[in-house]
Amino acid sequence: xxxxxxxxxxxxxxxxxxxxxxxxxxxxxxxxxxxxxxxxxxxxxxxxxxxxxxxxxxxxxxxxxxxxxxxxxxxxxx
Amino acid sequence: xxxxxxxxxxxxxxxxxxxxxxxxxxxxxxxxxxxxxxxxxxxxxxxxxxxxxxxxxxxxxxxxxxxxxxxxxxxxxxxxxxxxxxxxxxxxxxxxxxxxxxxxxxxxxxxxxxxxxxxxxxxxxxxxxxxxxxxxxxxxxxxxxxxxxxxxxxxxxxxxxxxxxxxxxxxxxxxxxxxxxxxxxxxxxxxxxxxxxxxxxxxxxxxxxxxxxxxxxxxxxxxxxxxxxxxxxxxxxxxxxxxxxxxxxxxxxxxxxxxxxxxxxxxxxxxxxxxxxxxxxxxxxxxxxxxxxxxxxxxxxxxxxxxxxxxxxxxxxxxxxxxxxxxxxxxxxxxxxxxxxxxxxxxxxxxxxxxxxxxxxxxxxxxxxxxxxxxxxxxx
Numbered sequence: 031x032x033x034x035x036x037x038x039x040x041x042x043x044x045x046x047x048x049x050x051x052x053x054x055x056x057x058x059x060x061x062x063x064x065x066x067x068x069x070x071x072x073x074x075x076x077x078x079x080x081x082x083x084x085x086x087x088x089x090x091x092x093x094x095x096x097x098x099x100x101x102x103x104x105x106x107x108x
Numbered sequence: 109x110x111x112x113x114x115x116x117x118x119x120x121x122x123x124x125x126x127x128x129x130x131x132x133x134x135x136x137x138x139x140x141x142x143x144x145x146x147x148x149x150x151x152x153x154x155x156x157x158x159x160x161x162x163x164x165x166x167x168x169x170x171x172x173x174x175x176x177x178x179x180x181x182x183x184x185x186x187x188x189x190x191x192x193x194x195x196x197x198x199x200x201x202x203x204x205x206x207x208x209x210x211x212x213x214x215x216x217x218x219x220x221x222x223x224x225x226x227x228x229x230x231x232x233x234x235x236x237x238x239x240x241x242x243x244x245x246x247x248x249x250x251x252x253x254x255x256x257x258x259x260x261x262x263x264x265x266x267x268x269x270x271x272x273x274x275x276x277x278x279x280x281x282x283x284x285x286x287x288x289x290x291x292x293x294x295x296x297x298x299x300x301x302x303x304x305x306x307x308x309x310x311x312x313x314x315x316x317x318x319x320x321x322x323x324x325x326x327x328x329x330x331x332x333x334x335x336x337x338x339x340x341x342x343x344x345x346x347x348x349x350x351x352x353x354x355x356x357x358x359x360x361x362x363x364x365x366x367x368x369x370x371x372x373x374x375x376x377x378x379x380x381x382x383x384x385x386x387x388x389x390x391x392x393x394x395x396x397x398x399x400x401x402x403x404x405x406x407x408x409x410x411x412x413x414x415x416x417x418x419x420x421x422x423x424x425x426x427x428x429x430x431x432x433x434x435x436x437x438x439x440x441x442x443x444x445x446x447x448x449x450x451x452x453x454x455x456x457x458x459x460x461x462x463x464x465x466x467x468x469x470x471x472x473x474x475x476x477x478x479x480x481x482x483x484x485x486x487x488x
Contacts, residue, residue: 042335043335043336043343043345043348044171044333044335044343044345044346044347044348045139045140045151045155045333045334045335045348046155046158046170046171046346046347046348047171047345048151049151049152049154049155050155050170050171052152053152053155053156064143064148065143066142066143075141075142075334075335075337076334076335076336076337077140077143077151077334077335097169
């Protein structure tokens with residue numbers, strides 16, 4: 031396994047929300063990628079958006095602007 | 109074969125739809141079931157299809173589009189998931205059994221039902237819908253277009269009645285989605301039920317419903333969703349709320365391509381062409397002695413359907429002669445619209461339905477006119 035780093039992880043209620051996130055980030059050239067929800071956040075399945083901590087403000091602003099609803103926004107080792 | 113049964117299903121699909129389905133069958137994983145590329149590719153195309161449908165129907169959010177197998181499943185979800193014993197619901201004689209049977213079932217469970225009558229041409233007086241509203245009324249459910257006569261229903265006017273009385277408005281768009289403009293906001297539609305395999309030109313086994321934000325539909329089924337695994341209840345958020353189990357990803361990939369085709373071609377163009385074919389056929393058959401055409405042809409806007417009988421011939425016999433003697437596929441019988449046949453007075457005879465797609469040609473229409481004329485002459 032690769033060495034873990036502290037990342038920003040956004041979780042969602044539905045897969046549709048995660049897809050909306052991925053699409054919006056791609057369109058606006060905001061870096062990051064879809065990963066399975068880390069165990070540290072929640073057991074079970076589901077998709078989350080993993081990004082650099084430094085991009086937090088930009089991501090939160092974009093989500094607010096495009097109406098993408100998160101479940102939670104975490105900082106955790108991924 | 110000359111295929112004139114497009115109101116049942118459009119048989120000729122754009123090549124891009126066929127390519128998308130076969131492509132998906134070689135590359136698509138299970139949507140929302142993991143972050144591997146195959147699964148993500150399914151999730152992406154399914155989400156993009158929600159966006160295209162939301163755009164087509166003037167919705168506010170792609171999340172409000174849930175996928176089902178067809179209109180029937182969508183209507184069952186809407187009707188069973190919104191009505192409660194003690195409620196009153198209003199529908200019309202124009203409806204397909206996909207509306208009527210769930211309503212009859214709800215009637216057994218204590219829902220009061222009013223069915224607004226149409227005239228002998230299958231026309232609806234919308235003021236009669238308003239007359240039927242009482243203090244227990246919770247919902248109006250009606251079709252956007254009769255699958256039997258092709259009469260178009262002004263759902264915007266019905267929507268105004270629903271809004272004025274604070275009622276839920278559920279629309280069956282089986283015959284209109286992909287052909288007529290639909291705007292859920294402008295028409296005040298709370299739940300729009302559609303199928304993918306007719307005017308939307310997608311594969312059979314695709315369909316869905318658009319649910320207005322804030323309208324809460326009780327889930328019809330629960331199960332695996334790929335999210336909230338340790339929650340004992342079905343997630344409450346749309347669209348997951350109404351989607352348990354693996355989606356028809358391969359079919360939805362086809363629907364995605366079909367929606368792209370519709371956006372490129374333009375539904376106004378498609379409707380104009382289909383109506384042109386319908387009117388040509390209607391003009392060619394309406395004055396043939398012995399031919400009775402059903403429905404209202406006094407208005408320009410109607411679904412591309414012409415339904416007729418020849419003398420008192422069994423409609424099944426006429427449809428069979430059209431197939432065996434001329435290679436023309438039509439639909440005889442009851443068309444799952446029992447009350448509409450009651451209104452037209454055709455319960456015993458049934459009727460022969462000719463329904464058009466923009467892929468049909470003028471030559472095909474001329475052949476169909478000639479066939480009806482020759483069969484009617486045999487009757488003389």
